[in-house]
Amino acid sequence: MRARPLSPHLGIYRFMYTMALSIAHRITGIVLSAGLILLVWWLMAAATGPAAYEGAMRVLSHGFVKLLLAGWVFAFAYHLCNGIRHLSWDAGIGLEKHEARRSAWVTVACALVIGGALVFTAFFAKVFA
Amino acid sequence: MSLRSPVGKALGQGSAKDGVSHWWLQRVTAVALVPLTLWFVFALLGRPSFEHQPVLSWIGEGWTPVGLVLLVLVLCYHSALGVQTVLEDYVHAKPVKIAALLASTFLHALLAVAGTYAVLKIAFQGL
Numbered sequence: 001m002r003a004r005p006l007s008p009h010l011g012i013y014r015f016m017y018t019m020a021l022s023i024a025h026r027i028t029g030i031v032l033s034a035g036l037i038l039l040v041w042w043l044m045a046a047a048t049g050p051a052a053y054e055g056a057m058r059v060l061s062h063g064f065v066k067l068l069l070a071g072w073v074f075a076f077a078y079h080l081c082n083g084i085r086h087l088s089w090d091a092g093i094g095l096e097k098h099e100a101r102r103s104a105w106v107t108v109a110c111a112l113v114i115g116g117a118l119v120f121t122a123f124f125a126k127v128f129a
Numbered sequence: 130m131s132l133r134s135p136v137g138k139a140l141g142q143g144s145a146k147d148g149v150s151h152w153w154l155q156r157v158t159a160v161a162l163v164p165l166t167l168w169f170v171f172a173l174l175g176r177p178s179f180e181h182q183p184v185l186s187w188i189g190e191g192w193t194p195v196g197l198v199l200l201v202l203v204l205c206y207h208s209a210l211g212v213q214t215v216l217e218d219y220v221h222a223k224p225v226k227i228a229a230l231l232a233s234t235f236l237h238a239l240l241a242v243a244g245t246y247a248v249l250k251i252a253f254q255g256l
Contacts, residue, residue, distance in 0.1 A: 006221055026215055033208040037236075040201065040244040046184055047247035053181045080166065083159050090156060121174050 018104050025082045028075040035072045070119045077115035081107045151210060158207035165200045172196075189255035194248050201244030209237035 013019070038060075045056035059065055085107050088094050094103050131138075176187060187193060212233045220226040 026211075029208075029211045030215060033212055036204055036208050036240060039204075040240045040247070043188075043197075043201075043244055043247035043251075046181065046188065047250045050181050053184075057179065076166065076170070080163070084163070087156065087159060118170065118174070 016101075018100055021082060021104050021107065025079060025086070028079040028082075031072060031075040032079055035075070038072075066123065070123065073118050073122065074111070074115035077118065078107075078111035081111045081114065151213075155207065155210045155214075158203050158210070161199075161203045162207055165196065165203060168196060169200055185251055186255065188248060189252045194252035197248045198245050201248065202241055205237045205241035205244070209234060212237070 010019075042056055042060070045052040060069070085094070085103050088103075089100075094100060172187075172193070177183070188197060213230060216226060216229045216233060220229055
């Protein structure tokens with residue numbers, strides 16, 4: 001059988017920024033999957049007992065981990081916004097080229113605003129303050 | 130040029146009946162995760178304290194454990210489908226691909242069970 005094309009066969013396309021949003025959706029998805037491990041680990045620590053929970057919170061409140069958490073918040077904001085964009089495409093809305101390009105900018109803007117607002121509230125206004 | 134008939138080519142390539150289920154479940158879980166994750170994020174932001182006792186009583190109170198179990202299970206399902214797609218697309222060496230897909234499936238099952246167990250343990254302890 002003739003060798004069939006395998007993804008990612010990106011070399012055949014001229015770069016367009018909507019492609020960057022597409023790959024960013026996958027990257028943030030993988031990042032969020034890693035965050036899922038952290039969420040379950042935190043829940044297990046809480047269920048195990050005070051010592052385990054203190055240990056988990058010590059790790060989570062470490063400066064570097066807080067930076068990672070802030071990254072995860074932005075990944076969440078982006079994946080949420082772009083996910084809604086994908087769902088609207090599935091509903092047949094916004095599939096025209098110019099619409100997809102415009103919604104790309106809206107998505108990035110919304111993700112930055114939502115991510116920034118959440119990080120600000122969590123890290124500077126409330127939770128870890 | 131091949132002498133195989135179109136039917137001969139199609140046979141043995143897998144059923145065509147449930148091809149859409151992966152795609153559809155990815156969307157179903159995505160729709161569910163919009164309210165679930167937003168609820169979780171704002172619930173966390175609304176917590177006055179992340180000390181152990183206040184967190185335990187929050188996890189156990191009212192509808193919170195129901196929301197948390199739903200969140201963990203739907204997140205695990207959505208994540209499993211997404212990671213599977215990425216592995217299938219970018220890992221081409223078959224033994225590595227199968228090993229990675231197995232590892233991802235088992236890890237997601239572990240996370241789903243552990244997350245559910247943790248939430249229920251806390252919730253039932255409070256009763």
